Amino acid sequence: MPPSRLPRHAAAETSRSRAVLPPAVLLTSAALAFGGLAVLPADGAATTVKVTAAAATSSTLVQDPRVAAPSQKDFDALYGIPQAQPAKVAAARVAPRASRAKRTPPKVVAPLWVRPGVGHFTSGYKWRWGRMHTGIDLAGPYGSPIRAVGAGTVIEAGMESGYGYIVKVELLDGTVTYYAHNSRLLVSAGEQVTAGQVIAREGNTGHSTGPHLHFEVRIGGTPINPIPWLAKRGIFI
Numbered sequence: 395m396p397p398s399r400l401p402r403h404a405a406a407e408t409s410r411s412r413a414v415l416p417p418a419v420l421l422t423s424a425a426l427a428f429g430g431l432a433v434l435p436a437d438g439a440a441t442t443v444k445v446t447a448a449a450a451t452s453s454t455l456v457q458d459p460r461v462a463a464p465s466q467k468d469f470d471a472l473y474g475i476p477q478a479q480p481a482k483v484a485a486a487r488v489a490p491r492a493s494r495a496k497r498t499p500p501k502v503v504a505p506l507w508v509r510p511g512v513g514h515f516t517s518g519y520k521w522r523w524g525r526m527h528t529g530i531d532l533a534g535p536y537g538s539p540i541r542a543v544g545a546g547t548v549i550e551a552g553m554e555s556g557y558g559y560i561v562k563v564e565l566l567d568g569t570v571t572y573y574a575h576n577s578r579l580l581v582s583a584g585e586q587v588t589a590g591q592v593i594a595r596e597g598n599t600g601h602s603t604g605p606h607l608h609f610e611v612r613i614g615g616t617p618i619n620p621i622p623w624l625a626k627r628g629i630f631i
């Protein structure tokens with residue numbers, strides 16, 4: 395059986411080259427073996443002081459304060475006993491015990507769909523002022539967060555006539571969502587976004603009469619009513 399498999403006390407008893415013992419270990423071991431006390435003076439020369447048998451067998455070991463006592467690590471290094479596993483491996487060994495202890499561990503699940511803006515619903519997908527209003531309006535405070543409703547890719551982020559500062563996000567299924575009238579844009583074209591990621595700040599740019607988010611959903615380039623589309627995804631305006 396290799397020393398590494400032996401119990402610590404058994405490994406310590408296997409005799410290997412004493413020549414590699416650190417001085418403090420060697421002297422302490424010698425002191426215990428011969429009923430003496432090892433003392434290392436400052437110049438490093440060792441002397442042995444006789445102590446009584448009772449003192450030698452007692453648990454009290456007098457250590458020269460000028461010499462560091464041999465640590466468990468010294469013994470481990472001496473006899474090739476492996477040290478504690480790296481953190482990653484240790485964590486992997488701990489995890490199964492934790493999951494056994496708690497059979498239903500809590501799961502952190504990122505939301506799939508998120509309301510795009512805060513505030514009141516002020517206008518829907520309908521004919522308005524002689525033209526089609528192709529999205530919904532949510533009026534929140536100026537500067538409030540505008541969030542991607544789902545994961546996707548920013549296909550446009552910039553100024554567009556009527557829309558003002560707009561972000562267009564293509565979702566994973568190809569549906570394109572518009573976020574318009576922003577005061578600030580926080581993403582750029584080509585950027586990947588997650589559901590709920592803040593992509594802009596609410597504003598009043600473009601054709602707008604007050605701070606609000608204009609939100610659109612387009613499938614194949616054609617705008618659809620966002621209200622039922624959002625409701626199917628658990629977002630109720």
Ligand SMILES: [Zn+2]
Pocket residue numbers: 517527529530531607608609
């Ligand atoms: Zn609008």
